[in-house]
């Protein structure tokens with residue numbers, strides 16, 4: 001990947017689903033020329049990834065949150081799984097600020113300098129998902145009692 005950066009074929013290197021130890025191994029690699037610019041991880045109020053986000057930000061690595069809405073259409077979701085978009089606390093915050101729950105979930109990440117990549121095939125929602133900017137300090141997001149809940153299982157790798 002570093003050679004691709006040198007050749008001008010890619011602008012920056014991104015990594016995904018790497019943990020703290022794996023990132024540290026890259027950063028400590030002798031002769032490292034181009035450190036990763038971005039880490040993409042599952043992240044939402046049920047899985048805030050606080051330590052990993054802080055670590056990356058302290059190293060100048062920008063974090064991107066995938067499944068920021070809790071990936072409700074994932075094929076392996078069980079009916080009894082808690083739903084971020086239906087979470088009463090998040091709904092309460094949304095109502096208070098006249099926003100949708102999706103917008104609160106996206107704004108939560110933006111306020112902590114985390115990039116969000118919600119997926120939607122619905123034009124109305126795509127527009128809605130962009131309408132999360134502005135100056136007003138929404139939230140204090142009360143974190144729901146579902147911390148550490150993953151929607152994706154990351155298999156160990158030799159990275």
Ligand SMILES: NC(=O)c1ccc[n+]([C@@H]2O[C@H](COP(=O)([O-])OP(=O)(O)OC[C@H]3O[C@@H](n4cnc5c(N)ncnc54)[C@H](OP(=O)(O)O)[C@@H]3O)[C@@H](O)[C@H]2O)c1
Nearest residue numbers: 016066067068069070071072073102118119120121122125
């Ligand atoms: N790096 C990785 O390992 C990894 C793993 C998983 C996902 N990703 C990436 O992350 C991105 C998003 O993740 P994701 O699709 O798992 O989860 P997500 O964005 O949290 O959820 C997508 C679901 O939310 C619905 N939705 C979108 N906007 C909404 C809104 N405003 N109100 C209500 N529902 C809304 C979508 O419905 P409709 O489409 O029907 O509107 C879809 O069912 C994707 O681009 C994916 O490729 C990366």
